[in-house]
Amino acid sequence: MRRLLILFAAAVAAPVLAADPAPEIRRAPVPPQALGVAHTLRTIPEACARLQGEFSGDAAAPYRFAVVRTSPGCRPRARLVDAAQARPSPASGWILNDLIRVPSAACATQQAVVRVWRQPAQVAPPALDPQGRARVYLEDSLQQARAGRLAPLPAYAVSLQVEGLPCPR
Structure with a gap:
């Protein structure tokens, strides 16, 4: 019966897998994670952020996800935006950077994506400049900032989905 459930979950997830473009980062599968144990999914140093998750065992919200600041002194060189508002897609200039699948150790048919x-x-x-050097002057940069002419920053958007069948309790 369990094998049948796993095959069914794989068949349901197969169309979803085909819809994603190939991510820039190729990674080994994540080992199954236990209930209630927080784990780091990825660090985005440019945004001074760490992605952290945890399987809760709660049927309504089976996976808790948080973005944690890496250091109070870190100065971000990229923005981290809400994926629901940004609606990232290849057509709008976004690139799928990473795809992380985290299976649940307590429920073989469920995974966080x-x-x-x-x-x-x-x-x-x-x-x-005339001497062939690229120089950045503080006063010029402050004037550009006051005028709203700052250079654009790269952006990251993170989305979470729980896929598969919920486990009975």
Whole structure:
């Protein structure tokens, strides 16, 4: 019976797998995670963030997900935006950066799927001065910031879905 459930879950998940573009990062499968144990999914150093998850065992919300700041002194070089609002897709310039599948150790038919999307920013290097050096002056940068002409930052969007059949309790 259990084998039949696993085959059914794989058949249901197969169309979802085919819909995703190939992610930039290829990773080994994540080992099954136990209930109530927090685990790090990925760190995004550019956004000063760490993605953390935990299987809860609750049927209404089987997986808890949080974005945790890596360090209070870290200065982000990229934005982390809500995937529900950004609606990342390849057609809108977003790139599927990472696809993380986390199986539940307590429920073989259930897994958390985290998609990390990246939107690169087209940033031009500073112009060279007469001596052939790229120099950035604080006062010029402050004036650009006050005028709202800052260079765009790359962005990351993270989405979570729990796939598979819920386990009976």
